[in-house]
Amino acid sequence: xxxxxxxxxxxxxxxxxxxxxxxxxxxxxxxxxxxxxxxxxxxxxxxxxxxxxxxxxxxxxxxxxxxxxxxxxxxxxxxxxxxxxxxxxxxxxxxxxxxxxxxxxxxxxxxxxxxxxxxxxxxxxxxxxxxxxxxxxxxxxxxxxxxxxxxxxxxxxxxxxxxxxxxxxxxxxxxxxxxxxxxxxxxxxxxxxxxxxxxxxxxxxxxxxxxxxxxxxxxxxxxxxxxxxxxxxxxxxxxxxxxxxxxxxxxxxxxxxxxxxxxxxxxxxxxxxxxxxxxxxxxxxxxxxxxxxxxxxxxxxxxxxxxxxxxxxxxxxxxxxxxxxxxxxxxxxxxxxxxxxxxxxxxxxxxxxx
Numbered sequence: 584x585x586x587x588x589x590x591x592x593x594x595x596x597x598x599x600x601x602x603x604x605x606x607x608x609x610x611x612x613x614x615x616x617x618x619x620x621x622x623x624x625x626x627x628x629x630x631x632x633x634x635x636x637x638x639x640x641x642x643x644x645x646x647x648x649x650x651x652x653x654x655x656x657x658x659x660x661x662x663x664x665x666x667x668x669x670x671x672x673x674x675x676x677x678x679x680x681x682x683x684x685x686x687x688x689x690x691x692x693x694x695x696x697x698x699x700x701x702x703x704x705x706x707x708x709x710x711x712x713x714x715x716x717x718x719x720x721x722x723x724x725x726x727x728x729x730x731x732x733x734x735x736x737x738x739x740x741x742x743x744x745x746x747x748x749x750x751x752x753x754x755x756x757x758x759x760x761x762x763x764x765x766x767x768x769x770x771x772x773x774x775x776x777x778x779x780x781x782x783x784x785x786x787x788x789x790x791x792x793x794x795x796x797x798x799x800x801x802x803x804x805x806x807x808x809x810x811x812x813x814x815x816x817x818x819x820x821x822x823x824x825x826x827x828x829x830x831x832x833x834x835x836x837x838x839x840x841x842x843x844x845x846x847x848x849x850x851x852x853x854x855x856x857x858x859x860x861x862x863x864x865x866x867x868x869x870x871x872x873x874x875x876x877x878x879x880x881x882x883x884x885x886x887x888x889x890x891x892x893x894x895x896x897x898x899x900x901x902x903x904x905x906x907x908x909x910x911x912x913x914x915x916x917x918x919x920x921x922x923x924x925x926x927x928x929x930x931x932x933x934x935x936x937x
Contacts, residue, residue, distance in 0.1 A: 587924065588650050595649045595674065598667045599640065602675070603718060607633050615721065635703045635711045639678055642694035648787045649674040651928070655791035655805060658921040668726045669794060672719040672742075673787045679715025680749065680783070682708050687757055688845050716746065730794060738793050745782040745789070752779025760846040763872030765856045772850050776814040784813030804915040808925065811908035816932040818901040821849040822894060823935075828885055840881035846871045850900065851893040859891045898933065905929035 604611055607629040613619070649670035653663040684690070685698040686705055692698060700708035720742065723735050730738070755775040759767055788809040792802035824842045842849055852871065856864045870876060870884045888894065912925045 587654070588645055588647060591650045591653060592646045594664075594667060595646050595670055596640065599671050599675065601668065602671050602722065603633060603636060605633060605637055615725075631703075631707045632711055632714055635682075635699050635707055636678070636715065638702065639682065639693070639699055642696055644678070644694065646674055647928075647932075648677055648783060651784075651809065652787045652791050654921060654924060655788055656795060658917045659791065659795040659797055661795050665727060666791075666794065668722055669790065672722055672790060673783060675715050675719040676746070676786065677783050679712045680753075682712030682715070684753065686712070687753070688760070690841070690845070692841070734794060734796070738790060741789050741793060742786060745786050748778045748782045752776070752782070755779075756847075759848040760871075762846075762848075763868065765848055765852060765868055765871070767848055767853065769850060769853055772848065772853055773814060776817045777810060780817040781810035781813045784809035784816075801915055804911045808908045808911040808915070811904045811911070812929050812932055815901040815904040815908065815929065818850055818897050818904070819933045819935065821847075821851055822897050822901070824849075825851060825885060825888055825894060828881065829889065839878070840876070840885065843871060843881050843884045844876055846873075849897075851888050851897045854893040854896045855888050855891040858893070858896075859887060863887050863891075901933045905933055 607625045609623060609625055612623045612625060612628065616623075652670045652673060653667070656666045657663045681693065682699050685693055686700045686708055690698045691701070696702075698708075699711070703711075720739070723730065723738050752775045755771070756779060759775075785806045788805040789802055791797075792805060797805075821842065828840045828843075848871070852867065855867055859867065864887075867884055867887045870880050873880070876884075906929075908929045909926045912922055917925070
């Protein structure tokens with residue numbers, strides 16, 4: 584799967600550049616947004632949209648959502664190259680959520696560099712992130728394949744439903760990390776992940792199924808596969824944040840103790856609170872609920888997570904979700920090679936080091 588990601592990434596970035604060029608001019612603005620009522624300002628739009636968006640995109644990112652879309656398209660008997668522009672939809676949506684999330688979470692770093700709101704200001708970052716929710720939707724009317732009106736409507740309705748649920752998930756996450764008490768349980772955390780991260784995965788699979796006219800049962804199997812894989816990916820992300828801060832992971836691109844500093848109520852935290860002695864559980868809650876933390880306090884919180892066995896528990900739960908995902912991809916009855924690649928991907932999202 585790593586080879587597939589590396590193979591497709593340049594083509595995906597080229598397709599994104601067709602949707603949002605690196606250099607903005609009047610011709611692009613008029614062709615994409617229509618003739619101005621008075622006059623566009625290409626230079627201003629360059630500075631507040633194209634520059635920050637491409638700044639983030641050029642920092643890296645695995646583009647796995649776009650690649651997974653193309654894998655599904657090929658599995659459904661279509662030529663991936665012909666649908667490459669549509670692969671931009673989940674990828675741009677994902678990066679838009681990253682920009683907005685970083686503002687809401689007061690994150691300091693993203694992909695090894697200052698988060699966009701530190702580079703360009705919160706107003707520019709929020710506008711750019713929000714624009715990325717809407718820019719890719721134009722592909723449903725401007726993209727290749729001459730989608731029927733019925734298909735376009737189905738895709739729009741799907742995107743509206745799934746994107747609304749992503750904000751439910753983000754809302755839960757914001758609420759929890761602003762609270763001092765860890766009052767949620769493991770199932771509520773998984774539901775937050777299913778909304779916030781899983782819905783973007785569902786968009787990948789459902790969009791591929793819709794625009795290639797797959798039966799409803801196939802669409803649901805691949806959507807559930809993608810959702811479970813995305814939740815496993817999020818848990819893997821939580822594990823990497825801890826392991827990176829303990830010096831046991833690769834270059835992760837986030838600040839030391841990022842999730843602890845933000846007061847994130849991750850699966851590891853919930854498990855540690857439930858399984859640790861009362862004094863340690865209370866101390867972990869206090870560190871997570873504090874306005875600021877010293878490095879020593881971060882290390883103390885990480886030690887509690889480690890000693891409670893929460894890293895191992897979270898990894899095992901992610902592997903269980905990955906196994907469930909593999910069952911759904913088998914039920915979709917795809918060709919053996921695609922099934923193998925999709926099964927391998929569920930392992931990659933849990934065992935990756937960056």
